[in-house]
Amino acid sequence: MITKEETGLCEHALGYALANGATKVRVTLAKSQEDLIATLNGEIDRVTHCLDRSLSVALFCEGKFGSFSTNKLEEKALDDFVIKALNTVRMLAVDSCRDLPSTERCEKNAVSGNELELVDPGYHDISPEQRKRIALDASIFGKPGESCPELVSEEGEYSDSIYDTLLLDSNGTRCRHTETSFDYGVEMTVEVDGDKYSGYWWHSSSRLNGLRYGECGPKALKRAMGHAGAVPVKSGKYNMVIESDVASKVVSPILHALNGYSIQQNNSFLMDSLGKKMFPDGVNLVDLPHIKGNSCSKLFDSEGVATREGPIIENGTVRQYFINTYMAGKLGMAPTVEEPVRPALMSWPEKGLDSRAIMKMCSEGILVTDFNGGNCNSATGDFSYGIEGYYFKDGEIVKPVCEMLITGNFLKLWKNVIAIGDDARECMSKLIPTLAFSKVDFSG
Amino acid sequence: MNNSDKFGLTVNQLQSLVAEGLKGGGDWCDLYFEDTTYTDLLLRDGEVNAGGFNIDYGCGIRVLAGERTGYAYSETTDYPSLLSAARAAAGIASSGRFTAVACNAKPYQSYSMQKDWRSVSSGSFVPFLEKIDKGIRARDSRAIKVVAMLSYSVSDIMMYNSLGELTCDCRPLGSISISVIFSQGGQLEKSTASRSFRKGPEMLDDALVEELVGLAVKGIDERFAARRPKGGKMSVVMAAGASGILLHEAMGHAFEADFNRKGQSVFADRMGKRICPEGINIIDDGTVPFNRGSIRYDDEGVPAQKTYMVTDGVLTSYLHDRISASWYGVAPTGNGRRESFRYNPIPRMRATYMESGTDGTLDDLVASVKKGVFVDQFANGQVKIGEGDFTFYVQSGFLIENGKLTMPVKDINIIGNGPQALSDIAAVAGDLRIDNGTWTCGKEQSVAVSCGIPSVLINNLTVGGE
Numbered sequence: 056m057i058t059k060e061e062t063g064l065c066e067h068a069l070g071y072a073l074a075n076g077a078t079k080v081r082v083t084l085a086k087s088q089e090d091l092i093a094t095l096n097g098e099i100d101r102v103t104h105c106l107d108r109s110l111s112v113a114l115f116c117e118g119k120f121g122s123f124s125t126n127k128l129e130e131k132a133l134d135d136f137v138i139k140a141l142n143t144v145r146m147l148a149v150d151s152c153r154d155l156p157s158t159e160r161c162e163k164n165a166v167s168g169n170e171l172e173l174v175d176p177g178y179h180d181i182s183p184e185q186r187k188r189i190a191l192d193a194s195i196f197g198k199p200g201e202s203c204p205e206l207v208s209e210e211g212e213y214s215d216s217i218y219d220t221l222l223l224d225s226n227g228t229r230c231r232h233t234e235t236s237f238d239y240g241v242e243m244t245v246e247v248d249g250d251k252y253s254g255y256w257w258h259s260s261s262r263l264n265g266l267r268y269g270e271c272g273p274k275a276l277k278r279a280m281g282h283a284g285a286v287p288v289k290s291g292k293y294n295m296v297i298e299s300d301v302a303s304k305v306v307s308p309i310l311h312a313l314n315g316y317s318i319q320q321n322n323s324f325l326m327d328s329l330g331k332k333m334f335p336d337g338v339n340l341v342d343l344p345h346i347k348g349n350s351c352s353k354l355f356d357s358e359g360v361a362t363r364e365g366p367i368i369e370n371g372t373v374r375q376y377f378i379n380t381y382m383a384g385k386l387g388m389a390p391t392v393e394e395p396v397r398p399a400l401m402s403w404p405e406k407g408l409d410s411r412a413i414m415k416m417c418s419e420g421i422l423v424t425d426f427n428g429g430n431c432n433s434a435t436g437d438f439s440y441g442i443e444g445y446y447f448k449d450g451e452i453v454k455p456v457c458e459m460l461i462t463g464n465f466l467k468l469w470k471n472v473i474a475i476g477d478d479a480r481e482c483m484s485k486l487i488p489t490l491a492f493s494k495v496d497f498s499g
Numbered sequence: 500m501n502n503s504d505k506f507g508l509t510v511n512q513l514q515s516l517v518a519e520g521l522k523g524g525g526d527w528c529d530l531y532f533e534d535t536t537y538t539d540l541l542l543r544d545g546e547v548n549a550g551g552f553n554i555d556y557g558c559g560i561r562v563l564a565g566e567r568t569g570y571a572y573s574e575t576t577d578y579p580s581l582l583s584a585a586r587a588a589a590g591i592a593s594s595g596r597f598t599a600v601a602c603n604a605k606p607y608q609s610y611s612m613q614k615d616w617r618s619v620s621s622g623s624f625v626p627f628l629e630k631i632d633k634g635i636r637a638r639d640s641r642a643i644k645v646v647a648m649l650s651y652s653v654s655d656i657m658m659y660n661s662l663g664e665l666t667c668d669c670r671p672l673g674s675i676s677i678s679v680i681f682s683q684g685g686q687l688e689k690s691t692a693s694r695s696f697r698k699g700p701e702m703l704d705d706a707l708v709e710e711l712v713g714l715a716v717k718g719i720d721e722r723f724a725a726r727r728p729k730g731g732k733m734s735v736v737m738a739a740g741a742s743g744i745l746l747h748e749a750m751g752h753a754f755e756a757d758f759n760r761k762g763q764s765v766f767a768d769r770m771g772k773r774i775c776p777e778g779i780n781i782i783d784d785g786t787v788p789f790n791r792g793s794i795r796y797d798d799e800g801v802p803a804q805k806t807y808m809v810t811d812g813v814l815t816s817y818l819h820d821r822i823s824a825s826w827y828g829v830a831p832t833g834n835g836r837r838e839s840f841r842y843n844p845i846p847r848m849r850a851t852y853m854e855s856g857t858d859g860t861l862d863d864l865v866a867s868v869k870k871g872v873f874v875d876q877f878a879n880g881q882v883k884i885g886e887g888d889f890t891f892y893v894q895s896g897f898l899i900e901n902g903k904l905t906m907p908v909k910d911i912n913i914i915g916n917g918p919q920a921l922s923d924i925a926a927v928a929g930d931l932r933i934d935n936g937t938w939t940c941g942k943e944q945s946v947a948v949s950c951g952i953p954s955v956l957i958n959n960l961t962v963g964g965e
Binding site: 106124322434443 | 522538540543544546547548549550551552554555556558566567569570571572573574585587588590591620621622625642644646651660673678680682687688689714731757761762763764765767784841843878879880881882883884885886887888890891892909910911912913914915917961962963965
């Protein structure tokens with residue numbers, strides 16, 4: 056997708072910056088195309104065509120650093136941009152920790168961009184009519200046997216896109232990543248006894264033939280209808296089971312706390328945790344960045360550093376911080392990668408568990424199917440989130456619940472982990488399965 | 500003066516592009532040109548050692564056929580590229596003709612920047628950030644880390660539509676965000692503060708430094724002492740200002756007309772009906788001077804205005820873009836907004852607030868509560884449009900016991916139901932304040948907004964706790 060001319064522009068920008076005083080330079084060109092068809096109640100509602108290009112330049116000059124981007128890519132405009140950027144960098148304070156990553160750390164095998172087989176070879180052959188047909192096929196509004204009288208609104212969105220990224224730096228690093236993505240998501244709103252309830256479901260794949268759009272409508276409708284009559288249950292401590300499609304909510308703050316920026320700024324509830332046992336034995340979190348054909352896999356990070364498979368948390372012990380070149384200098388630690396690519400939580404205490412099996416294991420509690428707002432104090436790990444889902448007893452769903460809150464601290468929450476399932480959705484960027492915790496404070 | 504020279508097109512070419520967009524049978528076409536430069540400067544570890552800028556340039560072309568939308572954009576504004584985008588957007592309609600109308604240029608509008616951000620070197624703002632850093636550290640020696648970011652943008656905008664209306668605007672937005680980590684006896688606490696205005700660099704004065712430093716160190720003793728309350732339903736007194744997030748989440752989104760047109764909102768059939776106690780007026784306003792949520796024109800070229808959504812307790816208006824206004828047969832309210840030329844406009848809030856009431860002061864409200872919480876600093880919020888369930892995250896507050904503020908509380912979420920919360924408003928003080936923090940609404944696209952409210956007492960909200 057990135058043309059020879061555009062590659063030439065990147066090389067020109069890099070050379071022009073060096074010729075005008077930069078000591079080191081990184082240039083990244085990100086190009087994408089997206090076509091989107093939105094439907095409302097079984098009819099085409101919106102058609103969108105997007106084509107984006109953005110050139111980013113990281114400049115190191117006189118011990119100083121700045122980061123700039125533009126989508127004005129004519130050569131003259133680009134030259135003016137580089138000169139203005141260099142003038143801006145010169146006004147900043149010297150920061151001796153800023154540097155490009157060493158070439159030894161950088162990826163050398165991302166040449167074609169498709170080494171991880173994330174490009175659907177048929178992408179460019181998809182016609183506008185085919186897109187419309189998929190969007191309309193996916194709709195179940197008004198279709199006998201699939202829709203229902205309670206359905207008042209169905210809003211669906213099909214999109215296909217291609218992303219192409221080229222990274223060059225003045226140390227000679229050259230990496231490319233190309234990926235296609237096919238996505239369908241649908242929001243259903245139903246009205247039951249005068250009250251409205253909504254449900255959403257989506258699927259995504261790097262290949263069109265891997266997109267399971269047909270399952271989205273029925274699943275979203277089932278979720279909306281399942282919430283009918285939801286009310287809060289009595290406040291108290293319950294077992295909490297979190298469905299896999301929303302379970303990353305209680306993992307993302309951990310990854311944020313392990314980031315070098317958070318550590319360096321003392322803005323982390325996992326300060327000084329490297330090599331320490333902070334979680335129970337059963338917690339094993341690994342990064343799996345190189346799975347071929349798996350959306351979001353990537354060979355290099357935004358600095359061009361090669362990603363690698365390895366443990367983040369091993370048997371409860373923290374094994375990795377995410378430290379880029381800058382933070383390595385600031386912290387006086389060895390650099391790793393900027394952030395995890397495909398973090399995956401391994402099943403425990405046994406393989407093959409899904410939400411149903413885990414509810415049986417817990418016997419009684421609340422199954423969380425969605426979060427509604429809330430936040431986490433990144434310095435302390437204290438959190439409070441709105442939730443909705445179902446109260447279950449003897450492993451079976453009893454009634455829907457809504458308008459409830461969970462409140463606690465992430466380190467304490469994870470100390471009470473009961474089970475980690477084996478049902479992560481492959482279409483998500485984080486492979487987090489169904490999770491279960493005991494003694495969680497619910498307010499309602 | 501207009502921006503057509505800046506984007507390199509003649510009025511005749513604008514007319515031709517609209518004609519091309521409508522060739523397929525659409526009944527509305529508009530063009531949205533944008534040239535934005537976004538700049539930031541970052542202070543970390545006592546020095547301004549990172550910064551940069553981003554240039555974003557292009558034109559979005561929208562074609563409407565009834566309520567259906569075709570949208571495409573180009574990152575270059577040469578005529579052939581725009582013609583191609585117009586043809587892509589025209590794909591939403593199947594047949595039809597367009598008769599060119601005369602150009603009706605609206606007066607060029609600019610916000611009152613005393614000086615354009617673009618005319619000043621960003622290096623001249625370094626001392627402002629350094630003063631904030633020094634001020635915080637001087638005020639509270641427990642501050643071990645300070646991150647302060649100045650960001651500012653100026654957008655040149657030009658809009659042209661199939662009514663022949665040509666509208667130009669120049670939109671400044673300056674923001675400062677601060678994050679501070681405090682340490683006391685091995686315990687860490689975090690505070691944040693921000694301010695944002697549609698002004699030029701003249702906003703960066705000593706008074707703003709003082710205000711931001713004060714906000715950043717406010718209530719730190721209480722945060723170190725704070726505990727989680729026992730959770731459950733209780734009365735909540737919300738302080739004037741940032742508590743306006745309640746209106747944004749609990750009501751504002753549900754009043755956006757696209758959700759109502761599609762039958763998704765909990766307020767879809769409540770127009771003209773009482774939804775909260777008499778005497779309450781809730782407004783969405785694009786005309787508050789220098790406010791982050793203010794606009795001279797929305798992103799469909801409609802002049803900004805002050806829209807009463809609730810008048811004396813009765814739902815009187817949704818927030819409309821041109822599509823929903825046409826569908827409901829009312830005039831657009833100037834709420835058609837977008838993140839950039841990459842997005843089609845949809846109904847969005849601007850500055851959303853409640854007018855002052857007559858139920859005394861904040862102290863009167865606290866004194867009237869036997870058991871509840873008082874909240875005054877917030878982070879984020881969210882709403883489920885169909886159900887009306889909303890939440891907002893409270894960074895700090897106090898328990899109320901027998902009419903007095905007692906134990907400090909922090910990091911709790913509050914949840915409620917929009918229609919129920921509106922009817923549970925028990926008292927409204929006379930101290931309306933609009934908050935000038937860096938509020939950003941994320942409904943599909945990010946847009947700058949703000950919110951405000953007088954101190955209010957609401958019964959029966961659910962407070963998170965242990």
